[in-house]
Amino acid sequence: MADINTINKDFADLFNQGNELLLEGSSDVMNETRKNAFQDFSKLGVPTRANENYKYTNLIPAFDHPYNVNLKYQNVDVDLNEIFQCDVPELDTNMVLLTNGWYYGNNKELTELPKGVIVCGVQEAAEKYPEIFNAHYGKYAKTDEDGIVALNTSLAKDGFFIYVPKGVVIEKPIQVVNLLRSDRDLMATQRNLIVVEENAQAKIIVCDHTLTHHKYLTNSVTEVNVARNAIFDLYTLQNQHLNSVILNSTYIRQESNSNVLSNTISLYGGTIRNNHHVILDEEHCENNTFGMYLMDRDQHVDNFTSIDHAKPNCLSNEHFKGVMDDQASGAFAGRIFVRRDAQQTQAYQSNNNLLLSNDAVINTKPQLVIDADDVKCSHGATVGQMDEDALFYLRARGIDEKEARQMLMFAFAHEIIEKIRVEPLKERIDELVDKRLRGEISKCNTCAIACNH
Amino acid sequence: MLSIKNLHVSIEGKDILKGINLDVKPGEVHAIMGPNGAGKSTLASVLAGRDLYNVTEGEVIFQGKDLLDMEPEDRAKEGIFLGFQYPIEIPGVSTVNFMKTAVNEHRKYKGLDPLSASDFLKLMREKKSLVEIDSKLTNRSVNEGFSGGEKKKNEIFQMAMLEPKLAVLDETDSGLDIDALRVVANGVNKLKTRDNATIVITHYQRLLDYIVPDVVHVLYNGRIVKTAGKELALELEEKGYDWIKEENGK
Ligand SMILES: Nc1ncnc2c1ncn2[C@@H]1O[C@H](COP(=O)(O)OP(=O)(O)OP(=O)(O)O)[C@@H](O)[C@H]1O
Ligand SMILES: [Mg+2]
Numbered sequence: 070m071a072d073i074n075t076i077n078k079d080f081a082d083l084f085n086q087g088n089e090l091l092l093e094g095s096s097d098v099m100n101e102t103r104k105n106a107f108q109d110f111s112k113l114g115v116p117t118r119a120n121e122n123y124k125y126t127n128l129i130p131a132f133d134h135p136y137n138v139n140l141k142y143q144n145v146d147v148d149l150n151e152i153f154q155c156d157v158p159e160l161d162t163n164m165v166l167l168t169n170g171w172y173y174g175n176n177k178e179l180t181e182l183p184k185g186v187i188v189c190g191v192q193e194a195a196e197k198y199p200e201i202f203n204a205h206y207g208k209y210a211k212t213d214e215d216g217i218v219a220l221n222t223s224l225a226k227d228g229f230f231i232y233v234p235k236g237v238v239i240e241k242p243i244q245v246v247n248l249l250r251s252d253r254d255l256m257a258t259q260r261n262l263i264v265v266e267e268n269a270q271a272k273i274i275v276c277d278h279t280l281t282h283h284k285y286l287t288n289s290v291t292e293v294n295v296a297r298n299a300i301f302d303l304y305t306l307q308n309q310h311l312n313s314v315i316l317n318s319t320y321i322r323q324e325s326n327s328n329v330l331s332n333t334i335s336l337y338g339g340t341i342r343n344n345h346h347v348i349l350d351e352e353h354c355e356n357n358t359f360g361m362y363l364m365d366r367d368q369h370v371d372n373f374t375s376i377d378h379a380k381p382n383c384l385s386n387e388h389f390k391g392v393m394d395d396q397a398s399g400a401f402a403g404r405i406f407v408r409r410d411a412q413q414t415q416a417y418q419s420n421n422n423l424l425l426s427n428d429a430v431i432n433t434k435p436q437l438v439i440d441a442d443d444v445k446c447s448h449g450a451t452v453g454q455m456d457e458d459a460l461f462y463l464r465a466r467g468i469d470e471k472e473a474r475q476m477l478m479f480a481f482a483h484e485i486i487e488k489i490r491v492e493p494l495k496e497r498i499d500e501l502v503d504k505r506l507r508g509e510i511s512k513c514n515t516c517a518i519a520c521n522h
Numbered sequence: 523m524l525s526i527k528n529l530h531v532s533i534e535g536k537d538i539l540k541g542i543n544l545d546v547k548p549g550e551v552h553a554i555m556g557p558n559g560a561g562k563s564t565l566a567s568v569l570a571g572r573d574l575y576n577v578t579e580g581e582v583i584f585q586g587k588d589l590l591d592m593e594p595e596d597r598a599k600e601g602i603f604l605g606f607q608y609p610i611e612i613p614g615v616s617t618v619n620f621m622k623t624a625v626n627e628h629r630k631y632k633g634l635d636p637l638s639a640s641d642f643l644k645l646m647r648e649k650k651s652l653v654e655i656d657s658k659l660t661n662r663s664v665n666e667g668f669s670g671g672e673k674k675k676n677e678i679f680q681m682a683m684l685e686p687k688l689a690v691l692d693e694t695d696s697g698l699d700i701d702a703l704r705v706v707a708n709g710v711n712k713l714k715t716r717d718n719a720t721i722v723i724t725h726y727q728r729l730l731d732y733i734v735p736d737v738v739h740v741l742y743n744g745r746i747v748k749t750a751g752k753e754l755a756l757e758l759e760e761k762g763y764d765w766i767k768e769e770n771g772k
């Protein structure tokens with residue numbers, strides 16, 4: 070087994086030897102950011118468990134594998150639009166596809182988007198819309214704090230870019246489907262940027278769809294800036310096969326009176342690490358950060374979150390729930406910072422876990438750093454088994470044990486699903502979670518939203 | 523219909539029921555009274571199949587079948603209904619979904635097709651009016667945030683939905699105001715037929731003014747120490763349990 074130094078050295082070699090390809094097609098701003106990020110990566114490396122923030126997730130086995138890396142867009146030999154159709158009638162979305170982290174070159178034109186809305190690849194955005202792109206790219210993701218974010222920024226070439234201009238309300242959600250399709254094991258680097266301008270409203274659904282059984286490591290970073298009075302939802306559905314590694318870092322910055330809701334639902338994936346960072350950078354923001362994980366077998370999930378109340382009068386609600394079965398393992402870290410002048414802050418956090426087996430483990434750790442005095446904060450974490458009294462109550466009415474357990478698990482998870490602000494998506498997820506808890510979604514090649522292909 | 527013979531039950535090594543004998547015939551109403559901690563709820567729970575308790579001796583035959591051999595859900599489908607002394611709150615499980623699942627499980631057991639959505643709603647409506655339970659309650663999660671009295675009413679509502687052969691009502695009257703008591707008792711009486719039976723566990727004679735028992739038992743220290751007609755309830759109301767305790771050497 071390779072040690073961490075070998076892994077880091079391999080990336081340094083990749084960066085140096087592939088430099089020409091890395092620079093090619095990327096804008097100057099991207100390449101400048103890349104250069105600095107690589108310096109950070111050289112210092113930080115891939116985080117190991119010695120790093121307090123990665124104490125519960127061992128990334129060495131995830132990285133210790135001969136992945137292929139595409140530093141150039143690879144033409145797809147089939148029409149992905151043909152292969153992949155999300156024809157769930159109730160869930161009407163503006164859908165775009167990504168292939169192995171790259172914006173698909175043959176995406177259908179989104180004809181129903183309001184005027185001024187841009188949905189395209191990051192490379193294209195850097196070139197065509199530099200004034201928007203340069204104002205935000207690399208501004209929120211912290212390459213000096215996390216080695217995998219530094220690595221992503223060093224290798225970043227493409228991903229999706231979404232721009233919602235001032236005052237524009239997009240009714241239909243935008244759905245981004247990450248297709249993983251390769252004939253070899255693959256490491257995909259994906260770099261996304263979402264810019265929501267003043268008074269704008271948008272909902273984005275990001276889901277995964279693995280089309281082949283190869284081992285994948287996805288290292289993605291998404292930066293989001295939500296301007297004044299804007300309302301933004303981000304739903305992430307993680308559903309990859311058990312042989313995959315998902316590293317997903319999201320950085321959200323909010324301006325005054327903005328309202329953001331994110332919901333990260335982890336259904337399947339071998340190893341999942343979500344870094345979710347929010348900064349409430351102006352007053353009167355509302356942030357809702359929700360998440361749910363349903364893990365069994367040897368799966369591992371680690372939700373690492375931080376909510377930074379940098380300015381006064383903001384509200385944050387954070388709630389993660391998990392159901393852990395078999396030998397699954399997981400961690401939740403919830404950091405809340407309330408900076409010195411962030412008076413009148415309200416910050417609430419909870420993490421509840423249901424352990425279905427004796428071998429499942431979860432480490433949950435709230436961490437509140439409060440430097441202001443006029444604040445309302447609460448946090449709570451629970452780890453428990455199925456409520457036997459409730460189970461008996463249901464059975465005493467004639468409901469068989471399996472169904473009764475199912476009802477209770479579903480009820481537990483539903484509290485998070487309920488927070489979804491897109492009605493048809495909520496119904497979809499309800500169905501999906503019900504199926505997932507019944508063990509009916511166990512094969513890898515299913516799209517999270519149960520699209521046909 | 524129900525025949526309990528020499529039932530011994532313990533929990534965590536402690537003997538709680540020490541040889542219960544009880545026979546209930548179709549159409550009968552039995553009242554079980556007795557001081558706190560006597561074992562009344564234990565008996566009720568054992569009949570419903572709670573596995574917390576160990577049956578160390580004895581047998582329970584229900585309609586010719588060995589009840590102790592069955593899972594709780596099968597006992598329910600055979601027609602046993604336990605009205606809980608402390609109904610459980612189950613956030614996130616809607617009352618409608620809960621009842622629909624339960625009713626259809628019962629139907630499946632009888633070889634019937636599940637009810638259509640509209641037939642089910644009709645049934646709900648009918649039974650709701652029987653126990654005068656508000657839709658505001660049945661639209662919520664099971665018992666979530668219900669008052670003590672509302673929870674008890676909800677038990678009778680569920681009983682009405684499931685139409686059991688033998689209902690064991692564990693202190694269904696406690697926590698009910700006078701009006702609710704009447705409503706609940708009326709509900710129980712309306713559900714009564716010649717073929718079903720009821721065991722009411724209670725501390726108070728007043729319930730028995732409405733649900734008139736054929737037989738009253740006193741359960742004390744894990745045994746049925748006295749069995750008589752309904753006048754026994756009046757006597758207990760008047761004299762308390764001391765004379766029972768004395769008669770039984772404590
Ligand atoms: N889960 C348990 N663990 C330990 N002891 C128990 C448990 N359940 C019941 N007991 C004990 O068994 C005895 C009988 O309890 P039970 O609840 O059956 O009494 P009861 O007659 O229903 O009383 P009440 O009138 O107060 O409802 C009591 O001493 C009680 O403490
Ligand atoms: Mg009791």
